[in-house]
Amino acid sequence: MLKKMLAQFGIEDQRLRLSWVSASEGERFASIVNEMTEQVRGLGPLSRRDGGKHG
Amino acid sequence: MAKLKLALYWAAACGGCDVAVLDINDKILDVAKLADIVFWPIALDFKYKDVEAMPDKSIDVCLFNGAIRSSEQEHIAKMLRNKSKVLVSFGACACFGGIPALANFTNRTEIMQRVYIEAPSNENPNKILPQTVTRVPEGEITLPELYETVLTLAQVVPVEYFVPGCPPTVPLILKVVDALATNTLPPPGATIPSAKTLCDECDRKKENKKISKIYRTHELIPDSQRCLLEQGLLCMGPATRGGCGLQCISVNVPCRGCFGPPAGVVDQGAKLVGAVASIYEANSDDEIARMVNEVVDPAGTFYRFGMSSSLLKGKCPQRT
Numbered sequence: 001m002l003k004k005m006l007a008q009f010g011i012e013d014q015r016l017r018l019s020w021v022s023a024s025e026g027e028r029f030a031s032i033v034n035e036m037t038e039q040v041r042g043l044g045p046l047s048r049r050d051g052g053k054h055g
Numbered sequence: 056m057a058k059l060k061l062a063l064y065w066a067a068a069c070g071g072c073d074v075a076v077l078d079i080n081d082k083i084l085d086v087a088k089l090a091d092i093v094f095w096p097i098a099l100d101f102k103y104k105d106v107e108a109m110p111d112k113s114i115d116v117c118l119f120n121g122a123i124r125s126s127e128q129e130h131i132a133k134m135l136r137n138k139s140k141v142l143v144s145f146g147a148c149a150c151f152g153g154i155p156a157l158a159n160f161t162n163r164t165e166i167m168q169r170v171y172i173e174a175p176s177n178e179n180p181n182k183i184l185p186q187t188v189t190r191v192p193e194g195e196i197t198l199p200e201l202y203e204t205v206l207t208l209a210q211v212v213p214v215e216y217f218v219p220g221c222p223p224t225v226p227l228i229l230k231v232v233d234a235l236a237t238n239t240l241p242p243p244g245a246t247i248p249s250a251k252t253l254c255d256e257c258d259r260k261k262e263n264k265k266i267s268k269i270y271r272t273h274e275l276i277p278d279s280q281r282c283l284l285e286q287g288l289l290c291m292g293p294a295t296r297g298g299c300g301l302q303c304i305s306v307n308v309p310c311r312g313c314f315g316p317p318a319g320v321v322d323q324g325a326k327l328v329g330a331v332a333s334i335y336e337a338n339s340d341d342e343i344a345r346m347v348n349e350v351v352d353p354a355g356t357f358y359r360f361g362m363s364s365s366l367l368k369g370k371c372p373q374r375t
Contacts, residue, residue, distance in 0.1 A: 001332050001347050001350060004350075008160065009160075010371040010372070048367065049204050049368045049370075051206050051210060051368050052210075053126070
């Protein structure tokens with residue numbers, strides 16, 4: 001539902017990821033966080049509305 | 056006690072808030088006893104220049120309804136702020152953006168295109184769009200500028216009180232009038248009705264908070280005693296401020312969220328998505344997909360009244 005709604009807000013679906021990681025899977029946790037960080041860094045900052053006349 | 060000076064104004068609104076004030080019926084005579092209305096475009100023939108001529112802070116209370124989406128509305132909001140001791144953000148549009156703020160899912164260019172060029176009822180072969188300045192033989196004529204984003208009143212000027220609702224209910228308006236009459240207004244910054252959620256005030260039977268199918272309102276005649284959300288209707292009660300007197304709930308219609316977020320909640324839509332998603336009972340990816348599809352327009356449903364005051368304020372502009 002959140003994914004569908006974020007699309008309506010013009011937010012790329014690569015910015016949201018759902019993964020299940022057990023407390024014993026430390027390495028998997030780290031690699032998912034690293035992947036996600038790289039992915040979002042690649043997308044660059046989200047351009048947001050400032051509101052008002054031009055935004 | 057000298058009579059209060061009262062002003063009412065409408066910006067981006069449907070007029071329903073003004074009608075709600077008239078709906079207090081004979082109590083309007085009490086208002087007339089209590090206050091002189093010095094400006095009220097829907098009902099009285101005062102002009103902007105009459106307000107401009109008033110000294111600063113000479114209006115005791117201004118009830119301002121409607122969101123801000125044009126240069127005219129911003130100008131009048133600033134003027135009424137200067138002229139008024141107490142400025143009340145009146146109704147869902149002034150408080151949270153309201154229905155007009157659903158325009159924040161699009162932008163000025165797309166709105167102009169749709170309204171003046173694409174709409175089937177138009178006959179505009181030369182694709183003429185409204186201009187803020189037009190030169191004619193007699194001189195220059197001007198129109199207010201439409202803004203890219205719809206704003207709340209408090210995003211443009213400081214506001215003392217918030218009276219939400221689409222429109223504010225008659226008992227709520229009378230509560231404000233009574234507080235004015237007896238000089239018992241709460242401290243500035245307050246939202247006048249309840250701090251609780253609608254669910255806290257709702258007297259329907261709540262049994263099993265799990266849903267496996269979402270119904271749109273025309274698809275189901277709900278049981279009038281049971282929680283509407285449990286019956287699969289998207290009711291905004293879990294993240295909507297109470298104090299409306301359960302007007303919709305009592306006639307078997309789910310809450311649409313017009314009282315905005317309860318105290319302590321910033322983003323009403325995000326809270327609602329969380330609340331609804333957490334009671335989904337689905338056992339497979341297919342079932343989840345079906346239930347997500349049953350909510351046809353999640354953003355428009357959960358942010359029906361709260362777009363301008365939400366964290367994102369609207370659809371993010373696409374980078375070029």
